[in-house]
Amino acid sequence: MALVTFDSVTRHYPGADRPALDALDLAVTDGEFMVLVGPSGCGKTTTLRMLAGLEPVDAGQIYIGDHDVTAADPGHRDIAMVFQNYALYPHMTVAQNMGFALKVAKTPKAEIRARVAEAAQLLGLAELLGRKPKDLSGGERQRVAMGRAIVRRPQVFLMDEPLSNLDAMLRVQTRNQIAELQRRLEITTVYVTHDQVEAMTMGDRVAVLRDGVLQQCAAPRELYRTPANVFVAGFIGSPAMNLFTVPVVDGAASLGGYHLGVPREISSAATHLVVGIRPEHLQIADRGIGVEVDFVEELGADTYLYGTTVDPQTSQSVVARVPGNTEVRRGARLSLGFDVTALHFFGSDGARLG
Amino acid sequence: MTGPPTRHRIAGLLGVYAGLGAVTACALFPILWALSGSLKRQAEISQPMLLPAHPQWSNYVEVFARMPFWRMLFNTILYAGCVTAGQVFFCSLAGYAFARLPFTGRDTLFVLYLATLMVPLTVTVIPQFILMRVFGWTDTMWAMIIPGLLGSAFGTYLMRQFFATLPIDLEEAAILDGCSPWAIYWRILLPHAKPAVMVLAVLTWINVWNDFLWPLLMIQRKGIATLTLGLVWMQGEYVAEWPVLMAASMLMLAPLVVIYAIAQRAFVSGIAATGFGGR
Numbered sequence: 001m002a003l004v005t006f007d008s009v010t011r012h013y014p015g016a017d018r019p020a021l022d023a024l025d026l027a028v029t030d031g032e033f034m035v036l037v038g039p040s041g042c043g044k045t046t047t048l049r050m051l052a053g054l055e056p057v058d059a060g061q062i063y064i065g066d067h068d069v070t071a072a073d074p075g076h077r078d079i080a081m082v083f084q085n086y087a088l089y090p091h092m093t094v095a096q097n098m099g100f101a102l103k104v105a106k107t108p109k110a111e112i113r114a115r116v117a118e119a120a121q122l123l124g125l126a127e128l129l130g131r132k133p134k135d136l137s138g139g140e141r142q143r144v145a146m147g148r149a150i151v152r153r154p155q156v157f158l159m160d161e162p163l164s165n166l167d168a169m170l171r172v173q174t175r176n177q178i179a180e181l182q183r184r185l186e187i188t189t190v191y192v193t194h195d196q197v198e199a200m201t202m203g204d205r206v207a208v209l210r211d212g213v214l215q216q217c218a219a220p221r222e223l224y225r226t227p228a229n230v231f232v233a234g235f236i237g238s239p240a241m242n243l244f245t246v247p248v249v250d251g252a253a254s255l256g257g258y259h260l261g262v263p264r265e266i267s268s269a270a271t272h273l274v275v276g277i278r279p280e281h282l283q284i285a286d287r288g289i290g291v292e293v294d295f296v297e298e299l300g301a302d303t304y305l306y307g308t309t310v311d312p313q314t315s316q317s318v319v320a321r322v323p324g325n326t327e328v329r330r331g332a333r334l335s336l337g338f339d340v341t342a343l344h345f346f347g348s349d350g351a352r353l354g
Numbered sequence: 355m356t357g358p359p360t361r362h363r364i365a366g367l368l369g370v371y372a373g374l375g376a377v378t379a380c381a382l383f384p385i386l387w388a389l390s391g392s393l394k395r396q397a398e399i400s401q402p403m404l405l406p407a408h409p410q411w412s413n414y415v416e417v418f419a420r421m422p423f424w425r426m427l428f429n430t431i432l433y434a435g436c437v438t439a440g441q442v443f444f445c446s447l448a449g450y451a452f453a454r455l456p457f458t459g460r461d462t463l464f465v466l467y468l469a470t471l472m473v474p475l476t477v478t479v480i481p482q483f484i485l486m487r488v489f490g491w492t493d494t495m496w497a498m499i500i501p502g503l504l505g506s507a508f509g510t511y512l513m514r515q516f517f518a519t520l521p522i523d524l525e526e527a528a529i530l531d532g533c534s535p536w537a538i539y540w541r542i543l544l545p546h547a548k549p550a551v552m553v554l555a556v557l558t559w560i561n562v563w564n565d566f567l568w569p570l571l572m573i574q575r576k577g578i579a580t581l582t583l584g585l586v587w588m589q590g591e592y593v594a595e596w597p598v599l600m601a602a603s604m605l606m607l608a609p610l611v612v613i614y615a616i617a618q619r620a621f622v623s624g625i626a627a628t629g630f631g632g633r
Contacts, residue, residue, distance in 0.1 A: 089527070089542060
């Protein structure tokens with residue numbers, strides 16, 4: 001059952017030449033962890049804010065359960081949000097912060113206390129309940145913000161880049177905590193991030209947005225294995241997928257002097273193709289794409305080779321991820337081989353072929 | 355941190371302290387002079403000495419004999435208290451609306467309201483007087499309380515500027531927590547605006563406390579007069595008996611000093627927080 005449904009939802013900021021969000025159709029199922037990801041300005045935060053009711057909807061409908069909440073007050077949507085900079089009330093203690101929504105809703109005091117204590121226990125905040133936000137570390141504030149959302153037992157959690165203010169180590173740790181907590185509480189969550197690692201590791205499904213348009217919504221593995229278009233292919237994965245624009249001559253395409261085995265049903269239809277291959281699918285081989293290495297990055301377990309194709313007409317940049325013990329010097333010329341099944345093909349409009 | 359003090363640094367600091375000392379002396383001297391005057395005999399008043407040979411504490415007793423000091427003190431506190439409470443309440447409400455609530459013509463209205471700051475009191479005082487007469491409030495306490503109660507352009511400006519600096523996330527969090535605009539103002543923003551409220555309260559209190567022109571126009575009866583009026587009336591009735599007058603001034607100043615001493619820390623940090631410091 002879909003718990004949150006976006007039905008052709010559009011938001012057009014006054015004065016902007018294109019919509020911030022263009023006819024979004026998206027269904028988040030009950031208990032699902034949905035991640036919205038994309039570069040800045042892609043409309044992911046706008047989507048979240050519209051679901052929260054902090055941003056008006058210009059066209060389309062938003063449903064939570066069976067209720068059309070498109071015009072509902074934020075306070076009546078049964079949602080809770082974790083803000084990027086937490087937005088804790090500075091004049092209230094941790095306990096007051098966490099219990100505030102319940103107090104506004106005139107929940108009996110004893111119940112507020114019990115629910116705050118329960119959430120504090122869950123998040124390891126029990127010792128901090130009497131403190132003010134200014135006396136907390138970044139990670140503690142983040143947990144209080146989580147606690148404030150949990151205490152309300154909402155139908156939907158909204159999270160707007162909740163980890164972006166933490167340092168790298170804490171971010172990884174908190175990332176896992178949030179994902180685990182969400183699985184335990186089974187509360188439908190919509191999570192916004194620009195970090196594709198967060199998206200891939202946390203989400204049950206990931207929705208990739210660009211310029212206000214949904215590009216693809218799929219499970220992380222599927223997103224990685226069968227990106228729907230060139231943008232998703234290039235956005236998901238680090239280092240990014242190699243994308244080569246190649247001409248198709250007499251039903252065949254070649255790159256760096258190497259013939260690419262493009263299936264006939266794909267090559268017959270086009271004059272140009274975008275061919276994609278992940279860096280880890282390239283290996284140094286006797287036969288393959290001719291490449292000159294510009295730069296070598298040794299990371300220990302892996303080595304990244306950055307180079308350009310040896311092609312008199314169009315030299316294109318290439319990244320290959322090879323085992324860490326590979327010894328390659330800058331300026332070396334080598335061939336990068338691959339399995340034909342690892343190739344991705346995209347048409348000149350960017351959409352996936354085959 | 356800075357290293358050990360060098361001769362150059364010490365010289366610089368000495369210069370700074372000398373400058374500050376000079377300014378402080380200029381500010382304090384008149385008050386010290388009044389304090390010293392309040393302890394002198396009438397004949398000694400123009401003699402250039404700070405400590406009179408025989409301090410005349412009786413001057414202070416005389417003040418209570420010549421004016422209904424306690425009554426006037428009560429009146430002044432009542433007026434200042436009411437006006438301060440009203441100013442804080444209405445200015446912060448208006449400041450919140452001007453800073454955050456979207457409505458048509460908001461910014462134009464704010465600029466117009468702000469422009470009234472440029473109009474000197476002397477221009478509006480006669481129309482205000484007429485208004486008070488129409489309402490039948492002249493020579494009543496209402497005339498002292500109502501006009502100042504409903505806020506001022508300065509206070510609204512001060513509060514608006516402060517609210518505008520608060521992160522919008524706080525309000526959005528409150529909206530999601532189910533707060534109405536009133537609850538956001540009352541439960542989230544106002545507690546957070548303590549520094550600005552403190553500044554506005556202290557400035558308003560001092561303003562009302564020291565105001566002379568408006569009470570002079572409005573009040574005839576001693577029973578509802580303020581201390582400033584009492585002071586001036588004393589001057590008329592007793593042909594400027596300076597030591598007693600100065601004793602009365604000192605008595606009038608004392609509550610302000612006490613209030614300031616209590617609120618000083620909050621006031622100074624408020625001045626910094628609201629950006630009204632001389633930076």
